[in-house]
Amino acid sequence: MTKTALITGATSGIGRATAELLATRGLHVVVAGRNAERGDAVVQGIRAAGGTADFVSADLRDEASAKDLAARALELGGGRIDVLVNSAGIFPFGPTAATSTEGFDEVFDVNVKAPYFLVAALAPGMAERGEGSVVNVTTMVAEFGAAGMGLYGASKAALVLLTKSWAAEFGPAGVRVNAVSPGPTRTEGTAAMGDGLDQLAAAAPAGRPGTADEVAQSIVFLTSDAASFVHGAVLPVDGGRIAV
Template structure:
């Protein structure tokens, strides 16, 4: 197993479940020290234990990403746990309420924008300048295939992730010249704890793509790891589809 990320620190939001957890495990397997943030200490500790039992290193950081203050607090704590540096930031935390536009409340809109847009925005603002000062770093944003096309009932979620697509490109232009690579992974339907409630609808959505099935979180994690490593040294501002080919149809 390659340990090309040895000596780096990775902050992975959403690392207590789903794609974020799979990414945390995969980055740790490549040698990164992973900071696992979250509101649920038990789930965070479970991810940390899984990483350590596999031979990796990780720490839990209690965090609730709701505003600029909480984002800056997490960035400071992750930097402390990382020995003074965070080299990789994976913005994987997200909420995805589906349903008719007319049923959405102000609270729904506020919470989606807070977690899916504002939290990554302020984390990048807190961490990217330090990466730039050191001359290296990688930021990977997790978006969604429904940021690219219209889907009934997915407008709020898709719009929040479409904003993250634009931010990915803007940050690449802003920080790339200083050695910080900013890219995104755009997953298709993925079987996680969060999508379990979709039931057969997840399979039906996945059936529209050439792969014909939902992804496993580990498959998306491998795309994230690629963008975090020097294998993607000439990749800036890209959105890598990991959607089972849905982009092709």
């Protein structure tokens, strides 16, 4: 039976690279994102390469939108989702004093609430079947303090704790829950950082930003049977920033 993977934030960057790579491994990929034009382009690219994919438009900002995405993905997957990759996220940077209530809520809605209710909707089905994998995409700034990145880092730190909690909750039923923690990564979303991305990356041993594909390779590893004994792990994919 063909396995189905749901990847959020899959119309660009790390999410797109993950969707494309999982498709080459024979999985049916459900590409979720807000931009239908980009989503259709990802799907057409996967299909042209011989893979299987569908696009679902999703604006992940509350419980209802997460549950709606889960329901549509399950329909496309024939009643099952075998892999969930929570890659969608927003990462505004700036001073704490300049943060509005609306901005604060938006970050936690997308980065915490949406993954929470997607797992709530899909992990129990995986547990009933006795197998499944969830991978959350966090960030290196969930692990240390960085000026202007407190809101983003705090939201992803919450996802780190949820990763471990879900591993404890669903692991005994055969569902593996893990996370990757990327460092500075060159994507469409980080292009606006300009030289700032290179400066941030310069502090790590690798001395350069990563690529979306490099992060995707680690995500796909965690979803695979090669990681069958890996539960509750947060895998740094940060060019060695964790070491310094």
